[in-house]
Amino acid sequence: MPEPQHHASIRDLVEWFIRDRFATKAEKLAADDPKYLELQQQFDPQAWLADAARRVSQLQVVTHSLKAIHPDAKGTNLYVEPGQLNQGGLVGSHCLPADFQGDVVGNAAALDVYKFLKQEWQGRTLLERALDFDEALIDALSLDREEAENWVRAFASITEPKGTPSSHVMGKQLYWLVGDDPTDDKNYHLLAPLYGTALTHRFYAQASPNTWFFGDHNKAARKALKDKTFFEGGYTSYPNLAVQKLGGTKPQNISQLNSERGGQNYLLASLPPHWKSREIYAPMRDAFRAFKGRPDVRRTISELKRFLETDPAKNMHTRDLRDDLTAMLVDELMLFTFDIYSLAPGWTADEKCQLALEEQYWLDPGRAEEDGEFAEARRQSNWHAAVSSRAANWLNRELNHKSPLSFGDAEHHHWKRRFEGIVTEFRRQLDDLQETLRDEDNDQGDAA
Structure with a gap:
């Protein structure tokens, strides 16, 4: 995808992204090809945004992943900002700068939605704006405010764990001593580590x-x-x-x-x-x-x-x-x-x-x-x-x-x-x- 030029508004950025995706998909098709017409409908901005808001549930932006522990492990992944982590004396994810890069897990076929959310306008990504329930983003997505708010909530949910917190039999676990007596079982917490x-x-x-x-x-x-x-x-x-x-x-x-x-x-x-x-x-x-x-x-x-x-x-x-x-x-x-x-x-x-x-x-x-x-x-x-x-x-x-x-x-x-x-x-x-x-x-x- 080429670098986006300066855009006068978030709406301009959104429409540019969708047009560019359409051009990539349709570049080898004739204008009278039924597939071309089908793609035109699919990449109508409102249709694409509605579909993206649905497909975003197939992805999760994470800072800590379970699959890296074992490829067959299925459980909870987490997205935690560095500032929300314990600032202990050890080197860890809390040391990351503000411009750290989050990872993505889930269905690779839906990664275009994440690429969309990574687009920047005036120094902030669309994902950052969605997480803040940004008014400018809501106004840009749809004339129907209720519809736009629902889409923004859906996009913001990409950082949220799916389902109830869980680990997996293929994950790892360790007992961490939190008390003074290592012979007392009550002095341990059972941890299920995730990959940073x-x-x-x-x-x-x-x-x-x-x-x-x-x-x-x-x-x-x-x-x-x-x-x-x-x-x-x-x-x-x-x-x-x-x-x-x-x-x-x-x-x-x-x-x-x-x-x-x-x-x-x-x-x-x-x-x-x-x-x-x-x-x-x-x-x-x-x-x-x-x-x-x-x-x-x-x-x-x-x-x-x-x-x-x-x-x-x-x-x-x-x-x-x-x-x-x-x-x-x-x-x-x-x-x-x-x-x-x-x-x-x-x-x-x-x-x-x-x-x-x-x-x-x-x-x-x-x-x-x-x-x-x-x-x-x-x-x-x-x-x-x-x-x-x-x-x-x-x-x-x-x-x-x-x-x-x-x-x-x-x-x-x-x-x-x-x-x-x-x-x-x-x-x-x-x-x-x-x-x-x-x-x-x-x-x-x-x-x-």
Whole structure:
């Protein structure tokens, strides 16, 4: 949807939104097509608003969700403003700023109603106005005041739990000590925790490598460290992040924001104060041999192999399970890459390194900052495609080894597409960083 232009009134905004939805639906239909005429009736402003007020009951805007606890859990979700929460000493959803983003759960087919309520006029969304029973919104929706008030109440109900408060057998529960005697059962409250989805989304945006690692501030800080010059301001780092996938190949089944993140949720390392990382060794001969050395990689390959050797039926369940296991390998490849990035840049220049050049370009991007010839060769190489192909070859070999399986080109193509997404993203981000540093060096040279 294009960005809305300035609107003279809320009514103008409402009609613009509905017209834009109609144009999207009808763009490939002829004006005399019966479906076109049907859509015209459906997207008449009053008809669409009446239908939206009915369908909004299929959605709920939430800050705390149950489905993220377990995808089959069905119970109460909550929408609670940060200011309404206990302002305790712990970090929690009460720390969110006023412009936090709420999540949406429910029927994905009704998400256009939520998009409508997110439209802004004079700095406030239509949802905010509905929650305040705003007179300007009531006047804009219908000439029939009773009808308009009913619609506004319906739209405002999107933040309210559906039905009576309830948990589910698939939810979690914990006993929380509220008294002084842990041996007395009366000193406990039984809690049914919900997932802080609004807080999770805010943290994901903040901890994303695009923000903290590739952000301008931190790039400048790393350059100052390299040049051994003073730098104003701190340096942000999130070491040992874990990635929790929610929803498998269907992240939209958990929530709207989870779908926007591709199901990825970052977890901070919760570790003892004196914990030390395991030693990370440079893969001097074969990157994928080192990759296979990771326990979770071996475990996932073994599970995928056992499943495929059963010759499962060619149905949606088989595809989903296969793709879920493959997605776990892709996530492990991302974590493996970040582990290797923690090594001192330039390790591939060691004469003992026998890695293929494409794997050197992939795993030692820091060398490009010191070695101009390496940087230029890396820039011109199609290394991301080669690495994706090597990953697919490696997975075919692992699955075929001592197995009745006999995977070939078709499977290679499928695995390659799965790996290609993350490897291409690494390339894009690293190329952007290299380009920025090169521009900064040129600017300094011109100034000198």
